[in-house]
Amino acid sequence: MNTVVIHDPTLRDGQHAVRHQLGVAALRGYAEAADAAGIPVVEVGHGNGLGASSLQVGRAAVSDDLMLSTVREALRTSKMGVFMLPGWGTCEDLRKAVAHGADVIRVGVHCTETSLAERHLGFLREQGADAHCVLMMSHMATPAELAEHAARVVGYGARAVGIMDSAGHFLPQDVTERIGAIRGAVGDGVPVIFHGHNNLGMAVANSVAAAGAGAGIIDGCARGFGAGAGNTQLEVLVPVLERTGFRTGIDLYALLDAAEFAERELMPAPPTTGSLSIVSGLAGVFSGFKHQVLDLSGRAGVDPRDVFFELGRRQAIAGQEDLIVDVVAELSAKRAAA
């Protein structure tokens, strides 16, 4: 029977759903509950990772230092994970995280921009840290491209590598192909990671497909806590993986208890899948664009769904918010001309 290591970013990716406002008591309470369930890795941080708290993407309620010390204290057997995006986070942030006792340090980069992670992964290798690298918006690259970039980051120092379905665009067959290609490129000694989103109702099915294709590390959040349609619902994923022949080592009842805590203490309500989440999943667009798309298209009188589909055709990625302005203006002009 194969083992899957569950990586739980509830206290990091979930932050996106509450504008990074999780408080100390919530962080401590969930970390304790996750630890009691035997979840192998509990990730914590600002939604955009180390060093990202800012006016631009939102200030977190709690500093990185306090988040890390709080969760570190709460965990007895679970490892502590952190996330960083080069640009927001720096080597200094990585050094602090290591000093705080972070066990697993994930560096995220756009799927075709892995050279951005070279310096940080090299730094972590020097520190002897367990560095992982995740390729974001991975539906924008072919399986062969992902495999090539995965091999490259292993060369930089990543001890595990994988993909995020950041737009929630994949169907199970897509995941099977990509995990297989990456496994082929990095070999058996490097665990492959899968992180799903539920825009098309496929987060659990995609994660099972990933495990079936040999992924060794799979992400899930309590109640799917996350922006928009949310992430893979952890307390559903775990028993479904167990039923399909994978061992997670997690206690089901304690896991359900942790999810109850999360529903009660971390979120106003569990995520559900609204129309724009579906459209962004279909279009392959980062759902974080939603508020800007709604605002700009509302003022211009164009259909926000058209805007999402056009952004998808242009392969817009986070940081390219200017494209929204362009697309809205063009659709508005077309509409006026019609």
Add this chain to the structure above:
Amino acid sequence: MNTVVIHDPTLRDGQHAVRHQLGVAALRGYAEAADAAGIPVVEVGHGNGLGASSLQVGRAAVSDDLMLSTVREALRTSKMGVFMLPGWGTCEDLRKAVAHGADVIRVGVHCTETSLAERHLGFLREQGADAHCVLMMSHMATPAELAEHAARVVGYGARAVGIMDSAGHFLPQDVTERIGAIRGAVGDGVPVIFHGHNNLGMAVANSVAAAGAGAGIIDGCARGFGAGAGNTQLEVLVPVLERTGFRTGIDLYALLDAAEFAERELMPAPPTTGSLSIVSGLAGVFSGFKHQVLDLSGRAGVDPRDVFFELGRRQAIAGQEDLIVDVVAELSAKRAAA
């Protein structure tokens, strides 16, 4: 490219989530929106079908007669569907539904008790009605048993036959096997139906598996509207089916609009998947037991999750609520003895 006929029980199965309290304006508004989207069949009624409004399972806000005349008036191109469970509904109810212009009449029976549907399906055959039969709690029978019962109800007069995953227990491979077995038993002339529930996050994936195995009629509800974890989310299912090579004939934007209407006017909030929904899915128990299980186990101080798993081992089905009392008493006695 294969065609799938979408059957939409939002205004019938969704009633379970609001104690059968949908009003005339809500029924009319959703039916109009579904019709505008080109949804082939719009089913309406009390959650338990024709004739079921009662003190025992809950009185509907609107009579069967008024529900049917309201939806009939609202539909221009969509067919109107109704549901009936022998015992709650009678041949007289079926006669009324036909007189009201119901196009598709579904009879539901427990998966191994198809003889209960013989008289009603025979009556509908005499009336020349388009009678369908669904086998409920279908995870409790083997593929071969389901195939045998499916063939039997076709002999009684059903023009389509299929399965409901009433407990939300199936994974995609389970569905593939069962739809395949039924198709083999009834032949190409009889469309096979699949109706999913989302307890294990698999409703969309299971429905795609059903289509892949040759199911010709697939159910979905706006926002998954239904009790507990809800049904298959219709406006997710349709574009995912289209992307995987099936034609539904439904307009995506109008479908998303219908779902927005449903979220706003039919339900307090879209369904999410709580711990007991997960447990009932894993255990293969009707999630409608939830309130009684919670009430009785709370008073006896036993874990409701243990009660669900034990009910699953005993293959409890709706109508066997007495078993809950027995199981709670036994677990309570065991606990006292421990």
